[in-house]
Amino acid sequence: MRKLLFALAAPVGAFVLTIIISSIALWMFGSNPFSAYGDMLGHAAKLETQVDILNRATPLYISAVAAAIGFRMNLFNIGVEGQYLFAFLIAAQVGSLVVLPQVFHILLIMTVAVLVGAAYAGIAGVLKVTRGVNEVISTIMLNAIAITGLIALLQQRWQADQENFTSTTLGTNPIPESGLIPNINGIVEIFTRDIGQGKQLTGMLIVAILVGLAYHFLLTRMRFGFDLRASGANPFAARAGGIPPKRMVVAAMVLSGAAAGLIGLVELNEKAKFSPNPIKGLGFAGIAVALLGRNNPGGMVFAALLFAFLDVSAGILQNTQAATKEIVNIMQGIVLLVAVIAYGVTARIQSREEAKATAEALRATEGMEVAT
Amino acid sequence: MSMEKWNNIPAWIRWPIYALLGILLLTIVQGVSDVDRLTKVSTSREMLRWAVPIFLAGLGGLFSERAGVVNIGLEGMLILGMWFGAWGSINYGPWIGLLIGIGGGAIGGLLHAVATVTFNVDHIISGVAINILAPAITRYLSDEVWGSPTTSPATSTPDVYDLPILGGGTVAGWESPDLLLEVTNLELPFISDVAGLLRGLVTNLHFVSLLAILLVPFTSWLIWRTRFGLRLRISGENPSAGEAQGINIIFYKYAGVIISGGLAGLGGAFISTELSGLFQGGNSAGRGFIGLAALIFGNWRPGGVLVGALLFGYVFGLDLKDLDGTASHALLLVNTVVLGAVAIWAATKNRVADTVLAAILAVGAFVWWLSADAVPGWWSNILPYVLVLLVLVFFAQRLRMPKALGQPYAKGGR
Amino acid sequence: MTAAIELIGITKRFPGVIANDDVNLTVEKGEIHAICGENGAGKSTLMKILYGMQPADEGRMLVNGEEVNFSTPNDAIDRGIGMVHQHFMLADQLTVLENIILGAEPTNGGVIKFKEAEAHLAKVAADYGLTIDPNDMIESLEVGERQRVEIIKVLYRGAEILILDEPTAVLVPQEVEALFDNMRELKAAGSTIIFIDHKLDEVLEISDSITVLRHGKTVASMPNEGVTAHDLAELMVGSELPTPETSESTVTSTVALDVREVTVADEDGRNVVENINFQIHKGEILGIAGVEGNGQSELIDAIIGTADIRQGAMSLLGTDISNMSVRKRRELGIAYVPEDRHVEGLMLDAPLWENAALGHQTQSPYGSRWLINRDGARTQTELIKEEFDVRTPNIDVSAHALSGGNQQKLIIGRELTSNPSLLIAAHPTRGIDVGAQAAVWEQIRTARANGLATLLISADLDELIGLSDTIVVMLRGRLVARLAPEDVTPRDLGAYMTGAATQNSDEAA
Incomplete structure (x- = not known):
């Protein structure tokens, strides 16, 4: 009970503080914070908006899991961004080249995405263990190399291959229907009214849930997950305990990249191709969601939903003119910074309390007298 | 001359010799490849313009990391500097603009210090948070102030200078000779190339560029000769030892991180007031991160950071004027020679893996150079980043970072 | 005459623990005052309070008769108090001079006057008869030299009252002699010295007065006249200080660990362990004596597999392990008690049962190749808790919440219950209380009687002599002597450890 209280105190406190700070920011520039929040909440109460939120939360959550796998062993994969975009492009291209029975086609695209993400992330892992290159710097560089180099190059090349090339067919060739995961409106509509405005709930939501469950199982039940956490908790003790540090670094990086490879599939399934302007920034946002959710499979669900809610609210603020829509980015940034600070503080208090309670x-x- | 003797020569003599050797290499390659852009005035001018923000971010990183705080939030602080610099310059003129830019970056530094020093948040995590928060703040402010989240009106910048005598600058009404131009025009092999490159560094010189170069000796002096520097270093090497001697470690860590933000902010203000002439979201182009790479490349020393920044700046600057890809193509030959040298150097040290890797890369670059006349645009785009990676791949293990870098510090050891 | 230091009623509480409970201490000017007590008696906390590193919760402090209230070390330094810490407070990458002037830099507008500093340092060094090169990097210095830098650092700032926190812990007996000579010179020059130690012969040799702490309380304070080691021991622990007693030999003829011509190189390619040969039989404890940094750690790393060997071979019960992974070796039965439990032993923020599983997570009952068996691991941890007397309310608390002794018992328990054939124990009783110490010794002995082969490394020479069946001495990466514990004294060992005494190399091998 007490533990739960501690676990909740930090995020709730961070959220309250964020509301206060962003209210001040809104008020300073002459907006009414309450009408802005009212618009956001009213909007989010609609079923269609909720579909939008889930569609946004899905890639954010997968991205957060990708980042969290690294964080769990103090490995900072800042390269999720480049990994998912690169994987997205390759998977879209491969998917457009074949026609297969639906299950196989979908699995092929997923496999390609996962392998590309894993391989690209693996480079940073290999560089770290063989050459001692810090993964933060190498993944940042690999991001730039993927986005401004490889993707630009390949996209150009594959675009030129298209028959009947026009400005509206930009991007890779369309993926045949058989390669796409159908939407899951039907499942939701069992419980609710029909979803309107042509909104479609992404089938990738199910994949994201499976990814979350797999991550939970990995951490709590699997030996590899134990090794991963041990390497993060104390790398020296882990090594003495028989956990090979180098192999763990590469494995964690590869696994993180594999998860990252799935992020772009949400957009792939929606647009049936790699469009010339894919949604960017999901990799960095995923890091934020992972940090906010404390790398915990459940915590990251809430964090992803919060970030998605804020992202989706930008639209309504623009419509109602209640406030500048960029306020939602501010709220994301502040909640993140305040939360990581709050987690640090509560963790310290908690460990002190624990020492005290134990003694x-x-x-x-035992009526024992204990000294330091 | 033995390696040891060579290393005993002071750095300020050694580095210019390296630089001359580098230019000699560029000249020779240029002769072979029939391009002239590698040593043109415009190239070195672009190099400097690119290098300045990278250097300022890297030097900022030096202050922070010498105090033991990892700062990947430099990018965010640079972005804050970009916005505040632009805003200040639009409203209060160029000089105040620079100061406000420094202030904006310093606020980012302060946030990082509060999180990492006071609350012991992991340095990377706090840095990531600042990198997410900073663009959000600037988007919001831009939208509120200028009505667009990504663009500002045109900014203003202090006038540029030509140095007297070397670059034909004017002193008190006297138009001094432009020595380097004359030497360049003589078209002597090598010598004119050196003059051309140097001239880019002394003409059309922005105040901040000049300041940046002067910051190298100043920072060295500050770090190695002053009380502030010694105490800053102990904060990054062994803070408990400093604390036991009665030093307020928290103060020096805060100072280091805030100065770090201020310098990155100045770099950002330089981008928005001089490089781009306006604030534009995304114009930071990862220079904060590259500055961090320059810091690592420079082994946490001010001169080294400058060399790293110039190197990265050269590749960026060259790319900018290299629309047909011929200069980047010629650079492949430079890569071949340098990688070959690395291979030989590694071979003398009996480092087999390094030798093989460098040799393979050298041969690859050479084959590419032979088989094409120009390289595609995407290659020149990623070249700087590849360069950073290569530098780290071959030299990461030779570097020595501050010993307590990234470690949490709590007063009294509890 | 007013006392140099007077502490009255000092009390300091940490969460759940009272470190100092109404402590009184009076130190006269110009004396060497020893403070002794076993680990955890509150000596270090008391000194941190006196040096301004931690505030006391209650009590008064008088320095030279004046009431003081320190909130930072600076306040203590201003009053002429200097402290030489047990763990050296030096920055490796700074020069001797930089380390010494730190905090008291002579400056001109913020610019350090290095010339002046160097001159002052030379004067201080000469006054007290201590020599040091100011421009050496700390990383190039030996342990004894580093300690000298620490002492000069304190003197440089004009300290008249010196606190030496367990200064002999890192020194061999011969270096201790040199330190004591230095201390006598300091005393002759008028300094007051507070000397913390728990080695009774040293206390009796050097001190003028002695204060004994136990469980955070002052139990006695007296001049060093007619006091015997026996008296002190009784005061410190409430009974006689235990030393392990050798028991009947259980050595068998089966070789468990066979190390042949093993050489280990460090990162720079220098041989830090050179051509080492030894065997440990089942039921035998082989002790390795040596000053820290003479290759013992690297030898251990090579045996458990965290370091590669350059030459030679090792086998365990006939199986060649020279190139096996750490995990394979551990699965084969190598148990490991690391020298620093916080570094290589525990995950401090993880619950006890996860800590118990660490190193054995691939084996029953903790887990298998793929999965962790939570129930099995928890049951096993409960068992360790009972059998090895780990004092904890439950097995879900984090490891950091336990006292050092209980943490150590958990480690010993997890290693010994894994049914090992070889135990590598590095400083198994370092920094734990007397009760836990005796328990650890007992557990190791029981395991030995059941046929366990043990490699023991310890800086506590009494422990080494008391537990081992055979002792070898390691110096500069080589085995230089092989001795029978029955007929060596700590002093003899010290001589071999520093190279003052030598043995014919055939005998050593």
Whole structure:
């Protein structure tokens, strides 16, 4: 109970503080914070908006899991951004080249995406263990190389291959229907009214849920997950405990990249191709969601939903003119910064409390006198 | 001359010799490849313009990391500097604009210090948070102030200078000779190339560029000769030892990180007031991160950071004027020679893996150079980043970072 | 005459623990005052309070008769108090001079006057008869030299009252002699010295007065006249200080670990372990004596597999392990008690049962190749808790919440219950209380009687002599002596450890 209280205190506190700060920011520039928040909440109460939120939360959550796998062993994969965009492009191209029975076609595209993401992330892992290159710097550089180099190059090349090339067919060739995961409106509509405005709930939501469950199982039940956490908790003790540090770095990087490869599939399924201007920034946002959700499979669900809600709210603010829509980015940034600070503080208090409680419990049971 | 003797020569003599050797290499390659852009005035001018923000961010990183705080938030602080610099310059003129830019970056630094020093948040995590927060703030402010989240009106910048005598600058009404121009025009092999490159560094000189170059000796002096520097260094090497001697480690860590933000902010203000002439979202182009790479390349020393920044700036600057890809193509030959040298150097040290890797890369670059007349645009786009990676691949293990870098510090050891 | 230091009623509480409970201490000017007590008696906390590193919760402090209230070390330094820490407070990458002037830099508008500093340093060094090269990097210095830098650092700032926190812990007996000579010179020059130690012979040799702490309380304070080690021991622990007693030999003829001509190189390619040969039989404890940094750590790393060997071979019960991964070796039965439990032993923020699983997570009952068996791991941890007397309310608390002794018992428990054939124990009782110490010794002995082969490394020479069946001495990466514990004294060992005494190399091998 007490533990739960501690776990909740930080995010709730961070959220309240964020509301206060962003209210001040809104008020300073002459907007009414309450009408802005009212518009956001009213909008989010609609079923169609909720579909939008889930569609946005899905890639954010997968991205967060990708980042969290690295964070769990103090490995900072800042390169999720480049990994998912690169994987997205290759998977879209491969998917457009074949026609297969639906299940196989979908699995092929997923496999390609996962392998490309894993391989690209693996480069940073290999550089770290063989050459001692810090993964933060190498993944940042690999991001730039993927986005301004490889993707630009390949996109150009594959675009030129298209028959009947016009400005509206920019991007890779369309993927045949058989390669796309159908929307899951039907499942939701069992419980709700029909979804309107032509909104479609992405089938990737199911994949994201499976990714979350797999991540949870990995951490709590699997030996590899134990090794991963041990390497993060104390790399020296882990090594002495038989966990090969170098192999763990590469494995964690590859696994993180594999998850990252799935991020772009949400957009792939929606647009049936790699469009020339894919949604960017999901990799960095995923890092934020992972940090906000404390790398915890459940916590990241809430964090992803919060970030998605804020992203989706930007639209309504623009419509109602209640406030500048960029306020939602500010709120995301502030909630993140305040939350990481709050987590640090509560963690410290918690560990102090634990030491105290342990010593007291011992004294109570044994009448022992304990000194430092 | 033995390696040891060579290393005993002071750095300020050694580095210019390296630079001359580098220019000699460029000249020779130019002769072979029939391009002239590698040593033109415009190239070195672009190099400097690119290098200045990278250097300022890297030097900022030096202050922070010498105090033991990893700063990947430099990018965010640079972005804050970009916005505040633009805003200040539009409203209060160029000089105040620079100051406000410094202030904007310093606020980012302050946030990072509060999170990492006071609350012991992991340095990378706090940096990531600042990198996410900073663009959000600037988008919001831009939209509120200028009605567009990504663009500002035109900014203003202090006038540029030509240095007297070397670059034909005017002193008190006297138009001094332009020595380097004359030497360049003589078209002597090598010598004119050196003059051309140098001339880019002394003409059309922005105040901030000049300041940046002067910051190298100043920072060295500050770090190695002053009380502030010694205490800053102990904060990054062994803070408990400093604390035991009665030093307020928290103060020096804060100082280091805030100065770090201020310098990155100045770099950002330079981008929005001089390089782009306006604030534009995304114009930071990762220079904060590249500055961090320059810091690592420079082994946490001011001169080294400058060399790293100039190197990266050269590749960026060359790319900018290289629309047909011929100069970048010629650069492949430079790559071949340098990688070959690395291979030989590694071979003398009995480092087999390095030798093989460098040799393979050298041969690859050479084959590419032979088989094409120009390289495609995407290659020149990624060249700087590839360069950073290569530098780290071959030299990461030779570097020595501050010993307590990235470690949490709590007063009294509890 | 007013006392140099007077502490009255000092009390300091940490969460759940009272470190100092109404402590009183009076130190006269110009004396060497020893403060002794076993680990955890509150000595270091008391000194941190006196040096302004931690505030006391209650109590008064008088320095030279004046009441003081320190909030930072600077306040203490201003009053002429200097402290030499047990763990050296030096920055490796700074010069001796930079380390010494730190905090008291002579400056001109913020610019350090290095010339003046160097001159002052030379004067201080000469006054107290201490020599040091101011421009050496700390990383190039030996342990004894580093300690000298620490002492000069304190003197440089004009300290008249010196606190030496367990200064002999890192020194061999011969270096201790040199330190004591320095201390006598300091005393002759008028300094007051507070000397913390728990080695009784040293306390009796050097001190003028002695204060004994136990469980955070002052139990006695007396001049060093007619006091015996026996008296002190009784005061410190409430009974006689235990030393391990050798028991009947259980050495068998089966070789467990066979190390042949093993050489290990460090990162720079220098041989830090050179051509080492030894065997450990089942039921045998082989002790390795040596000053820290003579290759013992690297030898251990090579045996458990965290370092590669350059030459030679190792086998465990006939199986060649020279190139096996750490995990394979551990699965084969190598148990490891690391020298620093916080570095290589525990995940401090993880619950006890996960800590118990660490190193054995691929084996029953903790887990298998793919999965972790949470129930199995928890049951096993409960078992360790009972059998090895780990004092904890439950097995879900984080490891950091336990006292050092209980953390160590958990590690010993997890290693010994894994049914090992070889135990590598590095400083198994370092920094734990007497009760836990005796328990650890007992557990190691029991395992030995059951046929466990043990490699023991310890800086506590009494422990080494008391537990080992055979002792070898390591110096500069080589085994230089092979001794029978029955007929060596700590002093003899010290001589071999520093190279003052030598043994014919055939005998050593």
